[in-house]
Amino acid sequence: MEGAADSDTPVPERSAADRAAALARLLHRDCTRLLELYKEREDFLSQHAPGGERLVTLALCPEAPSTAEQVGHVRSALRRCMELLECLIVREVEEMGEELQGEYESLRKTVKDRLGHLLHSTGALLENGEGGCPPSPPMQCIQGQDEVEASDSFAAKIWTYKVLLELIHWTDSASQTLHVFHTEKHGQQQQQQLL
């Protein structure tokens, strides 16, 4: 009934920033679920949380930037996350083949697709390239793996875990930043309409 009532009420057209924020929230939930699935497979991760360096850090951006700059900042991080995710998929397919097609593999592909959409959406929001951090140097897929003091297979598992953590962190940041961005834009539009 509730849904029926909602469908009857006119829904105002959502702004691009609002849609991007919603997509980021959805992606954040996907990434959280993806990590849960990975921890079900590698159950030692539930008992022993690996420490170590973050994989995605953006130190080049100015501190206390504007919201638009923060969106650009987050987008840069998401772009790096995307590269890491692509590396992760390549490595896992190479190692395990494409025969394994469980929920983890299916959701992994979904996250990749939605992350691509989010990057595209946030790129469209930053029309003038405002807030964009300087382009990061091209990333090597093995980056970060050698930091783990363990066998290759074990190091790869730890690295995968870290990549998923980065995805969760940055999609959460993206959803919050885009929400603020949307709120500000909406306020500005209302002020313009009043004027």
Next chain:
Amino acid sequence: MQGWVTLALLLSLGVKRSLAQNGLGEPRGLTLNPDLPAQTLSLAWQSDSTLFDLEIFHTEFMNVVLNATVEVQADPVTGLHSWTWHSPLPLECTSHSVRIRARNQQSVSQWSPLQTIPGWDIPEKSYMFPEDKMIPVGSNMTFCCIVNEKEDFKEIKYGRQEMKATRLSRRSYAITVTNQPASDNTGTNVICSSQKFQMLTGTVVFVGYPPGDEGLVCETRDLASAECSWKKGRDTHLRIKQSLTNYTLNGRDCLEANERKTWCSSKMWEENWTLEARNPLGTVQLTDSAQLTDRVHLLAPVNVAAVKVEAWSATLQWSWSVAAYKKLEMVCQLRLFAHELSSTRNYDGPGLSSVVLEGLWPDVDYTVTLRCGSKHSFWKWGDESAPYRIHTKMDRPDALDVWMWMDSSNTGHVFWKPLSVRKSHGALNGYEVSQSSAEEDGRNTVSLPPGNFSYPILLNNSSDVTVAVAARNPAGLSQPSTVTTPAYRADSQLSVSELLGTNGSFVLSWEPNVSASSGYVVEWFPTGCTGLCPIDWKKLPESDRSFTVNSVYTTTACSLCAPLLISDSLVAGVRYTVSVYSLYTSAPTLLQRWQGYSQEMIPSQSVSELSLNQTGSDVLLSWKATEMKQQRGFIRGYTIYLASAAHLDLIANITDPAVQSYRVKGLTLSSYKFVVKAYTSAGEDAGATVAIKMEMDTADMLFVGILVPLGIMFCCIILFSIFFYKKREWVKKAFYPEIPGPKVSGDWSSPRGPLDVKPSPHSLVHIVKNPEWDFTKEGLFPVPEEEEESENDNMEVDTDSDEPALLRYYNQVVGDGSHSNQVSDSSASSTASMGSTQTEITYAGIQSPSSSQGAYSGGGYRPQMQSVTGPAEPQIEFEADFQDDGLNAGYKPQCSWQLDSPEAENFSGSLGSPTSVTSSQFLIPESSEEKPQPSNTWFHNFLSGKS
């Protein structure tokens, strides 16, 4: 001091000399060459000896891990002795040191200097070994964890299992896992953690099986190349790319094969095939050998099409995608599906590419599939073609099965059976019925729509009529079927035999008839049916003499032996008339007729018009049988029951169904209920019930109803009179005892006993013997019931009390009513004293207190006092009375009277009298005017025997 030093030097020199003198030189140039992945340590040294003692230590704690004597020959070329040790522990786990000495029986050389290979527990990092090992299921393995310099070791977990670790060195710890189970997809994790519960490092071990493939078979699809397939065996549990199984076929890599695709192809046929499956844990080899012609597996025919389709046949063509098939001697199997039925037909020939399908049915949809194989050295059927649909053309219908049934001498119907799909050869448009007779020229033809299956026949004269019926469809008209009117024979004109059903069917047999040149017809229909009845029939060849009419299905007829079963709807409980006709060129002739039930049932209705007629003590029951339709079986008889409340008692079983009455004899005067049931071979019906109440004749009623009771009454009176006369003394004593007169001094000097006073008719005198209340009531005996009841009527008596309700003395002591009924209040008490009209007498006269005192010590008659009003108060009142009695013994006037008592008005003269007392004794009135006097006197005289 110098002397001691000199002695020591001499001794040491002596020992060295003795060792040197035994000829065994110390091994030289010991070198260690570790193979870390293989966990082996190769030793090489120079020596002249062949027998050596070896010792290997974990360097840091100098724990001996090997102490062995080995015989090692020198390499003739290099002159080096070499020996390899397989370490159960990864060599990286800690440093290992080795020393060696030569041995000759009991003589040994000096140990070589220790040679050490460093472990990885020296750099300041965490490690775990071995790394990413692949091992077979069931293996044992030792893992070690090298902890960081600043960390404290806590535990090593194998999967989820915490293992017991041993310390190898200051920073190195090891666990040994035995009989390892198969790993999950991504291997088994081994985790090393610190005291802070943080993960230090880890490794992965892949535990699985070697390949288990089996059953290699090679075949050719194109008569040139080969395709080899096999079955996947046991799961290897190895999923990572490096551990997947690799295949080679006759030494050539088979790249298309993997965990799911278990086939491999080769461009050329080779008679011998070897497949090798290899993974890191092992190798398996599969072989197969065969000639190419023995392993032909044809591809599916393509372009299947029907080039010529007729009503009863079709020509099918197809082509082959492999040109080499054209010369191959092959066999093809064609499968036809029509109406959920399928049939297969085989054809053969070289390079077969077309066949003619015979024996099809007109106007039928067929679906055809085709597959072929090599005729010589048949290996297996090839792939099946895609289904192809054929619809055959229509053809004229088959001739109808026609019969004529006469329901009177000049009326009848011609019937025909509907044609099945197989016989109609196309949707029917209708029927044509033509009628002709010998006396009339020409034929009358009538067209009927397809839904009709009968046509009425009317005979205007006595000549036979011949009717021809034909079916029509778009392809044409069927051959006409003719039938000539048979002579009508009602059942009454024939002696109809009774036919017993057997398992729901009729089995018929008849004598052969020489004139039945065209065979016989068996006809059956429900008996008594008229008009358009469900007539059924079966035409039989002249050789048949038996037939079975069944409600199940039709089978074939058989002469002289097996009965024919036909598909009919023989309904259980319905009587059928079954007739056999012989067929000539002219009209059919009735040979025999039966009536019977395929399966008998109990009658659906009870007998009708059940009545009874009483004649004296006999009853005649009579009834009528139910109608034939409700009989549902041949009535075999009747059973008569006498119905009681719970069951039926069989009193007669009439086995002759023609008898429809029964006389029940010798019934007594009572009510009876009779049940009459008809029964067939299936059982009895529900039964009809009739009831009767047997009545007497008038004379009997007079005798029994009047004279007998009178006689009995007289007899009783005489017997009672005699009895009472004989026992008059006892009766007098029991019912009318002698009552002594009262004794009072002077005029009152009558002896103590009942007071001889003239009571008011409704007075009651209570004579109190003892002023003290005697609650125990010892020595009292109960007042007769009649008297008690009369008192209880007016007094509230505690009938639940354990005490006797009312106890009094006769002639001596009479208990006070108010105290016998202690719970009664004053009003009740006074009511009791006044209310009784039977036994209570209130005296208005004055009695002498002295005489009372003389009669009773401190007691005497007590007037009724105003009683207490509550249950707790009688005690207080009682004590007060008691004190009063002590002080003022004698009569006391009643304090108050219950004026609302209805009897109070009648005794207004005595009410308020200070001498009013009550008595419950029998008091003999002096006056003859008193009411009890006459009867009392008469009865007393009677009992006394006085006149």
